[in-house]
Amino acid sequence: MSKxxxxxxxxxxxxxxxxxxxxxxxxxxxxxxxxxxxxKGGIYNHFASKNDLALAAFDYSIGLVKQRFARALDGKRHAIDRLHAIIAVFREMIDDPIVPGGCPVMNTAIEADDTHPELSAHARLAMSDWFAMTRRVVAKGVERGELRAGAEPEAVATLMISTLEGAIMLSRLYGDPAHIHRAIAHLEWYIDSALKA
Structure with missing residues (x-):
């Protein structure tokens, strides 16, 4: 790598x-x-604008999140274990932040929604990846008989991700991790009781 x-x-x-x-x-x-x-000149030697740097910084943050998902899922084959691993990554966003400041997708999605279409598009793409990952786990789990027949991958992904992101927001807003821990306890019950085959 060059200097x-x-x-x-x-x-x-x-x-x-x-x-x-x-x-x-x-x-x-x-x-x-x-x-x-x-x-400023030293920064602009590497980035055409603050906008370019912000996009690169967001993509870097998401790369770190993807690495944590990959580590969490590594070696886990059963759908129940994989869903618990996904939840664990969200828990770590409070207990051991990947990037200081909370979930980069949520933060960027909220801020950039009406003000920065490019950043908003990057946040949407990252969130779409998380939805797709969760849907795949559920679909394969149903197919293999690990999850109950009729579990809807889209509905499970929406329920899990919206619950976890909302709980992260509450935990950050109130400075109290109890919110994410309560949400996780409920989702773990849901996975082990309502989704398990």
Missing amino acids: GEQTREMIVARAAPLFNRQGYAGASMADIMRATGLE
């Missing part, structure tokens, strides 16, 4: 938590300069 590539990676890695905590509008170039230790 320029290393510098670019460093900028993205240091800007990602800043954008995740403060948002695109809230993270100023002065904040980014402080976080990276570079002058």
Whole structure:
């Protein structure tokens, strides 16, 4: 990796938590300069604009989340175990944040919804990947007889992800992880009782 590539990676890695905590509008170039230790010109040597950096920082954050999903799912073949592993990743967003500031998809989706179409599109794509992953687990679980016949992959994905994202929001808003832990306890009961074949 060249020195320029290393510098670019460093900028993205240091800007990602800043954008995740403060948002695109809230993270100023002065904040980014402080976080990276570079002058504005040094940053713009690697990114055409703050917008390009924000997109790269979001994609970097999502890459970290994908790595955590991959580690959590590694070696787990049964649908019940895989659904519990997905839940564990969301729990870790509170207990051991992947990127400081909470869930990057939720943060970006809320901030960028009406103000930044490109960032919103990146958030939608990341969320679509999470939905697709959960739907696949459920569909294969039903097909293999691990989950009850008639379990609807789309409905299960919506229920799980919306419950977990909402609980993360409440835990962050109130500074109280009890919300995510209650949501997880309910979803674990749901998986083990209502979904299990």
